[in-house]
Amino acid sequence: MNRLFLQRAVAGAINLVIGLALGASIGAGTAMAQGAPAPAPPPGFPVTVPNCGDTLRIAAPPKRMVVHDLNMVEMAMALGLQPSMVGVTGITGWYKADAAFLRRLGSIPELAPKYPTLETLVAAKPDLFFAGWYYGMQPGGDVTPATLARHGIQTLVLTESCAHALGDKPRATMDLLYGDLLRLGTVFGRRAEAERLVVQWRERVRAAARPALPVPPRVFVYDSGEDKPFTAGRAAMPTALIEAAGGRNVLGDVSMSWGNAAWETVAASNPQFIVLLDYQNGQGPEHLQQILQAHPAMRLTDAVRHRRFITLRYAELTPGPANIEAIEKLARALRQPP
Amino acid sequence: MKSQSATEGATAAVASRRHGLRRLLPLALVLGMALLVMLSLTAGSAPVSWREAAAALAAPWAADAGSAGSSSMVNAIVLELRLPRVLLALLVGAALALVGGLLQSTTRNDLADPFLFGLSSGASAGAVAVITLTGDWLGAWTLPAATFAGAAVAAAAVLVLVRRAGGQGPAQTVLAGLAVSFLFGALTHGLVFAGDQRAAHAVVFWSLGGLGLARWDNLWLAVLGLLVPAVFVWRSHRALDALLAGDDTAHSLGIAPEKLRTRAFVVAAVATACCVALAGVIGFVGLMVPHLARRLAGPLHAAFLPVAAVLGGALLLASDLVARTLLGSQELPVGIVTAGIGAVFVMALLRRPVNA
Numbered sequence: 072m073n074r075l076f077l078q079r080a081v082a083g084a085i086n087l088v089i090g091l092a093l094g095a096s097i098g099a100g101t102a103m104a105q106g107a108p109a110p111a112p113p114p115g116f117p118v119t120v121p122n123c124g125d126t127l128r129i130a131a132p133p134k135r136m137v138v139h140d141l142n143m144v145e146m147a148m149a150l151g152l153q154p155s156m157v158g159v160t161g162i163t164g165w166y167k168a169d170a171a172f173l174r175r176l177g178s179i180p181e182l183a184p185k186y187p188t189l190e191t192l193v194a195a196k197p198d199l200f201f202a203g204w205y206y207g208m209q210p211g212g213d214v215t216p217a218t219l220a221r222h223g224i225q226t227l228v229l230t231e232s233c234a235h236a237l238g239d240k241p242r243a244t245m246d247l248l249y250g251d252l253l254r255l256g257t258v259f260g261r262r263a264e265a266e267r268l269v270v271q272w273r274e275r276v277r278a279a280a281r282p283a284l285p286v287p288p289r290v291f292v293y294d295s296g297e298d299k300p301f302t303a304g305r306a307a308m309p310t311a312l313i314e315a316a317g318g319r320n321v322l323g324d325v326s327m328s329w330g331n332a333a334w335e336t337v338a339a340s341n342p343q344f345i346v347l348l349d350y351q352n353g354q355g356p357e358h359l360q361q362i363l364q365a366h367p368a369m370r371l372t373d374a375v376r377h378r379r380f381i382t383l384r385y386a387e388l389t390p391g392p393a394n395i396e397a398i399e400k401l402a403r404a405l406r407q408p409p
Numbered sequence: 410m411k412s413q414s415a416t417e418g419a420t421a422a423v424a425s426r427r428h429g430l431r432r433l434l435p436l437a438l439v440l441g442m443a444l445l446v447m448l449s450l451t452a453g454s455a456p457v458s459w460r461e462a463a464a465a466l467a468a469p470w471a472a473d474a475g476s477a478g479s480s481s482m483v484n485a486i487v488l489e490l491r492l493p494r495v496l497l498a499l500l501v502g503a504a505l506a507l508v509g510g511l512l513q514s515t516t517r518n519d520l521a522d523p524f525l526f527g528l529s530s531g532a533s534a535g536a537v538a539v540i541t542l543t544g545d546w547l548g549a550w551t552l553p554a555a556t557f558a559g560a561a562v563a564a565a566a567v568l569v570l571v572r573r574a575g576g577q578g579p580a581q582t583v584l585a586g587l588a589v590s591f592l593f594g595a596l597t598h599g600l601v602f603a604g605d606q607r608a609a610h611a612v613v614f615w616s617l618g619g620l621g622l623a624r625w626d627n628l629w630l631a632v633l634g635l636l637v638p639a640v641f642v643w644r645s646h647r648a649l650d651a652l653l654a655g656d657d658t659a660h661s662l663g664i665a666p667e668k669l670r671t672r673a674f675v676v677a678a679v680a681t682a683c684c685v686a687l688a689g690v691i692g693f694v695g696l697m698v699p700h701l702a703r704r705l706a707g708p709l710h711a712a713f714l715p716v717a718a719v720l721g722g723a724l725l726l727a728s729d730l731v732a733r734t735l736l737g738s739q740e741l742p743v744g745i746v747t748a749g750i751g752a753v754f755v756m757a758l759l760r761r762p763v764n765a
Contacts, residue, residue, distance in 0.1 A: 297621075297622060298614055298619045298620075298621030298622045298689075299619065299621045299740045322738065325737070325738050325739065327739060330739060331739055331740055332454075332738055332739060332740065333453070333454040333455075333621075333733065333738055333739070333740040334490065334621065335453055335454055335455040335486045335490055335491070336454040336455050336738040338455065338482060338485070338486060338490075339455035339456070339482060339483075339486060341482065367485050367489030367490060367624065368482065368485040368486050368489060368490050371481060371482050371485050372482075
């Protein structure tokens with residue numbers, strides 16, 4: 072009930088923001104039309120933002136952005152960027168899109184249910200593609216910042232995903248979310264809004280993490296896989312979420328982003344809580360729970376014996392606004408009396 | 410095809426040396442195997458000492474069962490994860506080596522193995538088809554039934570193709586096998602792609618294998634996978650020997666080569682299906698181990714196939730040990746290791762003179 076109310080409240084607030092943004096952009100449009108024919112850079116532009124070990128120089132706020140994947144679309148919607156979006160990709164191929172999300176998306180079309188092809192993207196004539204490595208782009212694939220640049224499309228790369236492309240795998244922190252929202256705000260000339268949002272989020276995270284736990288509980292993230300688990304390592308977002316909530320990812324020191332681990336490592340670390348990833352695709356977290364309960368070593372862990380499972384959606388575990396709600400859920404679960 | 414007389418001549422020339430080697434061979438194999446098994450039980454991503462492993466192995470017979478929590482976890486890791494995994498590696502490695510040896514003899518083709526003839530990819534296509542399309546409609550039998558159906562279709566397709574093409578020319582057989590293998594590989598990847606693409610490790614498991622599903626309650630399937638070809642070899646090793654001398658000689662000895670070949674394919678399909686249902690597609694074991702075994706034990710089936718089985722088990726066990734420990738707490742698909750070793754082996758094979 073509570074969560075539903077919260078979602079509606081957020082949706083309402085976002086609609087309001089969209090309305091304002093629409094008004095503002097129309098206003099800006101008419102002002103431009105009345106001005107000189109040569110488009111002068113808007114105030115504050117050009118801007119540069121760090122971009123996966125590189126810098127991205129944006130001459131003017133993008134007007135035709137394409138965004139890949141649920142978490143990044145939610146980030147864009149948190150800043151009310153829908154009027155500047157011409158398409159999304161990689162939503163319905165993997166998730167049952169829920170009604171609230173579709174309502175907020177409005178009439179923005181989905182260009183591809185899974186990864187977009189270069190052709191699909193070019194045909195949509197975007198000026199900016201917001202995606203990441205293995206979030207819509209694959210190293211060596213046909214859609215990369217380099218191939219898109221040849222068609223005049225700039226790419227804003229999700230910072231968490233840089234660990235897949237660059238050699239170093241820095242420890243994930245909440246700055247992966249905050250930093251990316253600020254970058255997005257900067258690119259669209261909405262830096263102040265983004266900063267306000269980040270301040271609110273930081274406050275919610277601080278509140279959720281109280282009271283501080285004397286010993287951080289051990290948490291394991293289970294995405295999928297039966298012969299060996301697919302999970303989150305040091306550079307993946309869940310490590311940051313678990314730490315923000317006051318816990319510790321049992322694989323938080325393994326030098327990888329999302330990847331495969333070994334069951335015996337996980338079992339030997341004896342997690343006290345297990346985060347199950349719900350892809351909302353029908354098979355569901357119950358199936359993951361069954362695998363854990365049938366596993367000869369995992370069923371002996373504290374988490375499985377006491378059935379301490381926390382189900383989180385994909386968008387809650389990948390960098391995006393839903394991370395904040397995920398931290399609140401995690402923090403509540405970690406603080407429940409045994 | 411090697412010249413038989415040349416092989417025999419070479420065998421005679423080194424007969425005395427070979428004789429000594431052959432007497433030492435079983436001892437060396439058993440010792441090496443024991444060492445590998447002990448290493449596999451103690452090494453792994455979770456720290457387990459030799460003493461803890463020994464205690465865990467003794468635990469089922471120890472009087473005070475329900476002891477401390479941490480040692481019960483070590484016991485579970487050693488007894489219920491690593492031990493069945495070791496056994497699965499031995500059984501699957503042995504079965505794949507036997508199947509490879511059988512196929513190489515019956516098709517008289519040095520390149521024959523379950524992978525080349527599409528048996529593995531047929532089996533994995535069957536498994537992926539039930540996983541993505543139908544679900545468990547036969548309970549625990551679903552996966553084995555599906556892998557067998559896939560492997561059987563692949564085996565039948567290869568046999569029919571080879572017969573249609575007329576004769577059993579090695580090139581023809583290889584082409585038929587490769588075509589079937591690629592067709593089923595395409596089907597597998599297509600099914601995985603159309604299903605949940607995000608579960609990328611599913612593709613990896615069905616194309617590169619893994620031994621992580623080993624449990625006491627599914628090992629019977631691997632036992633079946635080894636028993637079927639072992640019994641077949643035991644009963645028809647003389648006929649297989651005769652086939653080495655050519656179809657005509659075999660005919661004159663009262664053996665029907667076509668019939669024997671078909672039966673060997675059915676046996677290979679059953680054994681491959683059992684292996685794939687538990688361990689996915691593991692390449693190269695079936696290809697290279699029989700060659701090694703022939704070199705050690707000579708061309709007669711009663712001699713080299715048992716050696717091949719032991720070597721195959723040892724090779725897969727060693728490969729799995731590498732796969733489990735190379736990257737610390739991350740686990741490699743075992744097929745990557747066997748393919749790596751196999752490729753180097755084939756390169757070494759190519760550098761040697763033909764009749765070595």
